[in-house]
Amino acid sequence: MAHRQDQQRRASIHDVASRAGVSAATVSKVMAGVTTVKPENAQRVFDAIEQLGYRVDPLASDMRRAKRRIIGAIMPEFESEFFGQMVTQLESMAEQRGYTLVAASSRESEARETEILARMHDWRVAGVVLAPVRNEHGPAAAFMKANGMTGVLIDRVLCDDAFDTVSADSAAASAEVARELIGKGHRHILVVGLGEQAATVRARLDGFRTTALHLAPDVRIDVVLAETDVEPLRAQLRDYFDKGEFDRGEGRGKRPTAVYSLFLKGTLVALSEFRRRGWHCPNDISLVGFDDAEWMQVTWPAIAAVVQPVRQIAGHAMAALFARIEGEEGPPTARLEPCKVLMRESVGSPANGPHSANPR
Amino acid sequence: MAHRQDQQRRASIHDVASRAGVSAATVSKVMAGVTTVKPENAQRVFDAIEQLGYRVDPLASDMRRAKRRIIGAIMPEFESEFFGQMVTQLESMAEQRGYTLVAASSRESEARETEILARMHDWRVAGVVLAPVRNEHGPAAAFMKANGMTGVLIDRVLCDDAFDTVSADSAAASAEVARELIGKGHRHILVVGLGEQAATVRARLDGFRTTALHLAPDVRIDVVLAETDVEPLRAQLRDYFDKGEFDRGEGRGKRPTAVYSLFLKGTLVALSEFRRRGWHCPNDISLVGFDDAEWMQVTWPAIAAVVQPVRQIAGHAMAALFARIEGEEGPPTARLEPCKVLMRESVGSPANGPHSANPR
DNA sequence: GTGAAAGCGCTAACAT
DNA sequence: ATGTTAGCGCTTTCAC
Numbered sequence: 001m002a003h004r005q006d007q008q009r010r011a012s013i014h015d016v017a018s019r020a021g022v023s024a025a026t027v028s029k030v031m032a033g034v035t036t037v038k039p040e041n042a043q044r045v046f047d048a049i050e051q052l053g054y055r056v057d058p059l060a061s062d063m064r065r066a067k068r069r070i071i072g073a074i075m076p077e078f079e080s081e082f083f084g085q086m087v088t089q090l091e092s093m094a095e096q097r098g099y100t101l102v103a104a105s106s107r108e109s110e111a112r113e114t115e116i117l118a119r120m121h122d123w124r125v126a127g128v129v130l131a132p133v134r135n136e137h138g139p140a141a142a143f144m145k146a147n148g149m150t151g152v153l154i155d156r157v158l159c160d161d162a163f164d165t166v167s168a169d170s171a172a173a174s175a176e177v178a179r180e181l182i183g184k185g186h187r188h189i190l191v192v193g194l195g196e197q198a199a200t201v202r203a204r205l206d207g208f209r210t211t212a213l214h215l216a217p218d219v220r221i222d223v224v225l226a227e228t229d230v231e232p233l234r235a236q237l238r239d240y241f242d243k244g245e246f247d248r249g250e251g252r253g254k255r256p257t258a259v260y261s262l263f264l265k266g267t268l269v270a271l272s273e274f275r276r277r278g279w280h281c282p283n284d285i286s287l288v289g290f291d292d293a294e295w296m297q298v299t300w301p302a303i304a305a306v307v308q309p310v311r312q313i314a315g316h317a318m319a320a321l322f323a324r325i326e327g328e329e330g331p332p333t334a335r336l337e338p339c340k341v342l343m344r345e346s347v348g349s350p351a352n353g354p355h356s357a358n359p360r
Numbered sequence: 361m362a363h364r365q366d367q368q369r370r371a372s373i374h375d376v377a378s379r380a381g382v383s384a385a386t387v388s389k390v391m392a393g394v395t396t397v398k399p400e401n402a403q404r405v406f407d408a409i410e411q412l413g414y415r416v417d418p419l420a421s422d423m424r425r426a427k428r429r430i431i432g433a434i435m436p437e438f439e440s441e442f443f444g445q446m447v448t449q450l451e452s453m454a455e456q457r458g459y460t461l462v463a464a465s466s467r468e469s470e471a472r473e474t475e476i477l478a479r480m481h482d483w484r485v486a487g488v489v490l491a492p493v494r495n496e497h498g499p500a501a502a503f504m505k506a507n508g509m510t511g512v513l514i515d516r517v518l519c520d521d522a523f524d525t526v527s528a529d530s531a532a533a534s535a536e537v538a539r540e541l542i543g544k545g546h547r548h549i550l551v552v553g554l555g556e557q558a559a560t561v562r563a564r565l566d567g568f569r570t571t572a573l574h575l576a577p578d579v580r581i582d583v584v585l586a587e588t589d590v591e592p593l594r595a596q597l598r599d600y601f602d603k604g605e606f607d608r609g610e611g612r613g614k615r616p617t618a619v620y621s622l623f624l625k626g627t628l629v630a631l632s633e634f635r636r637r638g639w640h641c642p643n644d645i646s647l648v649g650f651d652d653a654e655w656m657q658v659t660w661p662a663i664a665a666v667v668q669p670v671r672q673i674a675g676h677a678m679a680a681l682f683a684r685i686e687g688e689e690g691p692p693t694a695r696l697e698p699c700k701v702l703m704r705e706s707v708g709s710p711a712n713g714p715h716s717a718n719p720r
Numbered sequence: 721g722t723g724a725a726a727g728c729g730c731t732a733a734c735a736t
Numbered sequence: 737a738t739g740t741t742a743g744c745g746c747t748t749t750c751a752c
Contacts, residue, residue: 372729373730373731374730384731385732416730417730420729420730421730422730424730424731424732
C-alpha cells in the first residue's frame with residue numbers, strides 16, 4: 001500500500017521498473033494488459049506496483065498518446081437542476097471510459113463560450129460536449145469547425161451540418177402542451193420565453209402554435225419574448241398585463257386564461273408576476289412551464305411542467321461523441337429525445353375560474 | 361491568426377522559435393515576460409506567435425513545472441443552486457489566476473469522494489477544494505493528509521487540525537431563526553434535517569436549540585433527523601405527524617406550530633408532507649429552511665430561508681488555498697461566514713392560525 | 721519476451 | 737542576451 005511518500009515525489013514508472021527488475025517499457029506493457037509478458041515478470045511488476053502504491057500519471061501518459069483522455073463540457077450555467085444533472089451524467093459516463101470530464105460554465109455569454117473552447121483546444125481535449133448559449137450557429141461551433149475539433153452539440157440546438165446534435169424534442173412536447181390546454185378549453189394563451197435566439201425557443205413556440213391553431217383555429221396566442229436577460233422579460237410581462245397589451249383586437253378586455261413558459265426562468269418570472277397581482281393558479285390563470293424542477297411538485301398548487309430527458313440526452317451525446325473520437329465517419333446525426341409532460345394543479349379549465357368576471 | 365491547421369498538429373514552441381530565428385528557450389522567456397530579452401527579438405517572437413496562432417500547451421507546460429496549475433473541486437452534488445453557484449465561483453477564481461478547475465461530484469458518497477481524490481492526486485493537482493459529504497473527519501480528508509495534499513475544506517465542516525476550513529456560520533444563523541420563531545410566539549417547534557453526520561447539521565441544531573431554550577425555557581423542540589437519504593426522512597416525518605409522535609409528554613395533543621428545516625431537501629420534504637395533509641403556511645404551520653432557492657420567493661406563500669453566503673465562502677476558500685499553494689505556513693484557520701435570514705410569508709404567529717383548533 | 725532509444729511540448733539550469 | 741542541455745513521466749517503435 002501507499003508508503004509515507006507524503007508530499008514527496010511519487011513513485012514513477014522507473015521506480016516500479018527497477019524494483020521489479022525489469023524495464024519501464026515492460027511495466028508499461030503490463031499495465032496496458034499486453035499478454036506477451038512472461039507471467040513471472042508480470043507478477044513481479046504487480047507486486048512492485050502494490051508495494052510502491054504506484055499509479056500512472058494520467059497527464060504524462062496523455063503527453064505521449066495521440067488523443068488525450070479528457071472531455072470538455074461547456075454549459076451555459078451550473079445553477080439549474082437541468083445542467084447540474086447534465087454535468088453529473090456526463091461526468092459519470094466519461095469516467096466509465098477512463099476519461100476525465102473538465103466542465104466549464106459559459107455563464108450565458110457567447111464570448112466566454114469561445115474563450116473556454118479555445119482553452120479546451122489548448123488542452124487538446126479528445127472531444128467537447130457543447131451546450132451553446134444560443135444555437136448551433138454561434139461563434140463557438142464555428143471555432144470548433146475551424147479547428148477541426150471533435151464534438152457534440154446539445155440542448156439549444158436543432159441540427160448541424162458538422163456536428164452531431166442531441167436535444168429534447170421541444171416541438172413535440174410543446175404540441176402536447178397545446179393539446180392539453182386547448183383540450184381544457186383555453187382559447188387565449190400567453191407564451192413567454194427567454195432567449196429569442198435559442199434554437200429551442202423557436203421550436204417550442206412553433207410547435208405550440210401550430211398544434212394549437214390546428215386544434216382550435218379561433219385560439220388567440222400572445223407572445224412575450226425577451227432576448228437574454230430575466231429583468232427585461234419581467235418588465236415586458238408587467239407591461240403586457242398592466243397596460244392591457246392583450247387588450248386589443250378580438251377578445252378585447254379579456255386577459256389570457258393560460259400561460260405557457262418556454263424556459264424555467266420564464267416560469268419563475270410568470271409566477272412572480274402572478275403573485276404581484278394576487279392571481280392564483282389555476283383559478284385565476286393556468287400555468288405550464290418547460291423544464292421541471294423538484295420544487296414544482298411540493299408547492300401549492302403544484303406546477304405543471306415539461307420534463308426533459310436529461311439522462312437520454314447525456315447518454316446519446318456521449319455515445320455519439322465517443323463514436324466520433326474513435327473515428328466513426330458519416331454525416332452528422334440529429335437526435336430529438338421525447339419529453340414527458342406533467343400536467344399538475346396549476347392547469348385548470350378557464351370555465352372553472354372566476355377570472356372572466358375579473359378581467360384584470 | 362490561426363491558419364488552416366485543422367485537425368493537424370498545432371504549432372509548437374519550436375515552430376515559433378524557428379520562425380522567429382531564436383531558440384525555444386527564448387520563446388519561453390518571452391512568453392513568461394522575462395525582460396532580459398532583446399526587444400527586437402521579442403517582437404519577432406510575438407510576430408511568429410501571431411502568425412502561427414501559437415498557444416502554449418498547458419499540459420506540457422505543467423509537466424515541467426513543480427506544481428501543476430490545476431485545482432480540483434469535489435462537491436457532494438451539482439444539482440442544487442448552492443453547489444452550482446459554488447462551482448461557478450470557484451471556476452472563475454481559479455481561472456483568474458491562470459488555473460484550470462476540474463470539478464467532480466461525489467454524489468453524496470464517501471467512497472466515491474475518496475476515489476475522486478485519489479484521481480486528483482494522480483493528476484498532481486496543486487490544490488483541492490473539498491466539500492465533504494459528511495464532515496472533516498471522513499476518509500477523504502484523511503487521504504489528503506496521508507498524501508500531503510494541499511487543500512481547503514468547505515461547507516459541511518467546522519474546523520480541522522490540518523486544513524483551512526470555510527463554511528457558513530450555521531450556529532449564528534440558526535440562533536437568529538430561533539429568535540424569530542420564539543419572537544413570533546412559537547413554543548412547539550419541529551426541527552427536521554438530513555445527514556445526521558454532517559458537521560453543519562449538528563451546528564445548526566445546537567445553535568437553534570441553545571438560543572430557543574435561552575429565550576423561552578418552556579419551548580418544546582422535537583427533532584426528526586435522517587441519516588442520509590430523503591425517503592427515510594419522508595417516512596419518519598410522516599410517522600411523526602401520522603402517529604402523533606409529538607403527542608407525548610406535555611403539550612399532548614398539539615402538533616408543532618413551526619418547522620425549521622436544516623437542509624434544502626428537508627424543506628422540500630416538509631412542504632410535500634404539508635401538502636399531503638392539506639396544511640397551508642403560515643396559517644396551519646410555519647416553515648423556515650436552511651438554504652435559499654430562487655423559487656422560494658415566487659411561490660405562494662414565499663418560503664422563509666437562510667441564505668448562505670456562497671461568494672464569500674468560495675472567495676475565502678480560494679484565497680486560503682492559493683496562500684497554502686504559495687507556501688504559506690501557520691496553523692489552519694477556520695472561517696465562519698455570516699448568513700442572511702429572510703423571513704418570508706411562510707412564517708407567521710401561531711395565534712393567528714386555526715391550527716390549535718385543528719390538532720391534526 | 722524484453723529493453724534501449726526516441727520523443728510528446730514545454731521549462732529551467734547552466735553555459736556562453 | 738541567448739542557446740544548449742537535460743529532463744517532467746510516460747508510451748511506443750524497433751532491435752535484440
